[in-house]
Amino acid sequence: MPKEYQIKLPHNTTGKNVKVEENCELPWDVLHIIAKRLDFDDLFHFAGVCTNWRAFHKIYWRNFLTSQKPLLLHKSYHGNNQSLYTLGSISDQKDYCLKMKSCFIQSTKAIYVSSSGRYFIMLAHDNSFLLINPFTRIKKVINVSTFEVKFQYSANNALLAFGKSSEEFVLVVICDLNVSRSLNVYQSRNCGWVTYSTMENQGRVVNFVVFQYKIYVITDKANIGVLNLNSASIKFLELKSTPRGRIPAYRCWLVCCDEQLLMVDFIRNNMLPNVYKIDFSTMSYVKLETLGDIALFYATCRNCYALSDPNRWGYQSNSVYIVDSPPYPKCTMYSWDDKKLQKDITLPSPTSPGRHFALGWSFRHLRDEVDYSLVE
Incomplete structure (x- = not known):
C-alpha cells in the first residue's frame, strides 16, 4: 500500500x-x-x-487531498466545440476526468489562469473570475466592475489565499488592461476590488507568492515587497543586491519551499533556470548552484512550484520538470547533477480523442493562508 x-x-x-x-x-x-x-x-x-x-x-x-503528488491539468478539444478537463498523475500514469458539468459547462469559453489553493482560477467572457474547486465541487464567481479585463488575454497570474483559520479569502491577479498591466486584489471580507500601484523606480509587479502568512510580490526590476491588505500599499524590502537586468513577466516566479523564499528566472533558450534564495539575514539575493533535495515543476508561462523530498512521489531531487503544450503536451526533466541529462517523461494517455493542451501543475495539498495581523 x-x-x-x-x-x-x-x-x-x-x-x-x-x-x-x-x-x-x-x-x-x-x-x-x-x-x-x-x-x-x-x-x-x-x-x-x-x-x-x-x-x-x-x-x-x-x-488524497493532502498528498503532495503533482497533478497536471489538461484540456482537450473535440467535436461540437466540446471541451474536457482532466487531471493527470505522471507517477501513476492515470487521468482523472472532471465530469462536473455544473461547474464546467459554463466555463467552456473561459480562459484558464492558474491553479491556486486547490482551486482553478478562470477568466470568464462576462468580465468575471471563476474559482472552481474540483475536489469539493465548490464554485465561486467574482464579478469585476471597477475595471475591464480584455477577454482575449488571460490574467498573467493569479493567487488565491484564505485568511488564517478562516474562510475569508483574497484573490490577487495581474491583468492586461489595454497596453498596461495592473495588480488587482479582491477581498471577500469587503467584497471589493482594489488596484495597487508601484513607484516607477520599483518596477511593475510580475509575480507573487504566499510566504510565512504574507503575500510577497516581485517586480520586473527584481524588487521584492510585501502586500499590505489593510491599506492597499506595498512595502518593499531594502535589498542590498538584486540580479542585473529587467526580468520579463513570463519567466520570473516567486516560489516558497522548506521555509525558503526563492526567485526562479527561466532564462531564454536555457531550460535550467537561475534560482536565487532571498537571504533575510543579509537582505540580498543568493544564487543557488544546486537545489539539493528540491525539484521544480514548471508549466511554460503558466505556473511554477517547488517540492521537497520529491523522491517520495517518484520524482528526482535537484531537477526541474518542464511541461510544454503544443501539439500534445510533454514533460521533460532536466538535472542539475548532470546538466546534459534530458529525460522525456510519458504523460498519461488521453482519455478522449481531440487536441490536448497542458494548462499547468496542480498541487492539491496547498492551501495558502494570510494573517492580517502580520501586515503593518
Whole structure:
C-alpha cells in the first residue's frame, strides 16, 4: 500500500482471498484498490454506499487531498466545440476526468489562469473570475466592475489565499488592461476590488507568492515587497543586491519551499533556470548552484512550484520538470547533477480523442493562508 495511504486494517485481513463478512463489509485494503480506480465524480458517490465505505472514504479522501503528488491539468478539444478537463498523475500514469458539468459547462469559453489553493482560477467572457474547486465541487464567481479585463488575454497570474483559520479569502491577479498591466486584489471580507500601484523606480509587479502568512510580490526590476491588505500599499524590502537586468513577466516566479523564499528566472533558450534564495539575514539575493533535495515543476508561462523530498512521489531531487503544450503536451526533466541529462517523461494517455493542451501543475495539498495581523 502506498505510503501516503497507509490505513490500519481490520483484524484477519490479508488482502488475498478475503471473505466478505455477513454484514457485507469489505476490508479496507480492498476498498483502497477500488478507490484508486475511480474518477473524482465516482469518489464523491463512494461514501454513499454504506457506513463501512463512508468510514474508509473519510480517511482516504483526507489523505488524497493532502498528498503532495503533482497533478497536471489538461484540456482537450473535440467535436461540437466540446471541451474536457482532466487531471493527470505522471507517477501513476492515470487521468482523472472532471465530469462536473455544473461547474464546467459554463466555463467552456473561459480562459484558464492558474491553479491556486486547490482551486482553478478562470477568466470568464462576462468580465468575471471563476474559482472552481474540483475536489469539493465548490464554485465561486467574482464579478469585476471597477475595471475591464480584455477577454482575449488571460490574467498573467493569479493567487488565491484564505485568511488564517478562516474562510475569508483574497484573490490577487495581474491583468492586461489595454497596453498596461495592473495588480488587482479582491477581498471577500469587503467584497471589493482594489488596484495597487508601484513607484516607477520599483518596477511593475510580475509575480507573487504566499510566504510565512504574507503575500510577497516581485517586480520586473527584481524588487521584492510585501502586500499590505489593510491599506492597499506595498512595502518593499531594502535589498542590498538584486540580479542585473529587467526580468520579463513570463519567466520570473516567486516560489516558497522548506521555509525558503526563492526567485526562479527561466532564462531564454536555457531550460535550467537561475534560482536565487532571498537571504533575510543579509537582505540580498543568493544564487543557488544546486537545489539539493528540491525539484521544480514548471508549466511554460503558466505556473511554477517547488517540492521537497520529491523522491517520495517518484520524482528526482535537484531537477526541474518542464511541461510544454503544443501539439500534445510533454514533460521533460532536466538535472542539475548532470546538466546534459534530458529525460522525456510519458504523460498519461488521453482519455478522449481531440487536441490536448497542458494548462499547468496542480498541487492539491496547498492551501495558502494570510494573517492580517502580520501586515503593518
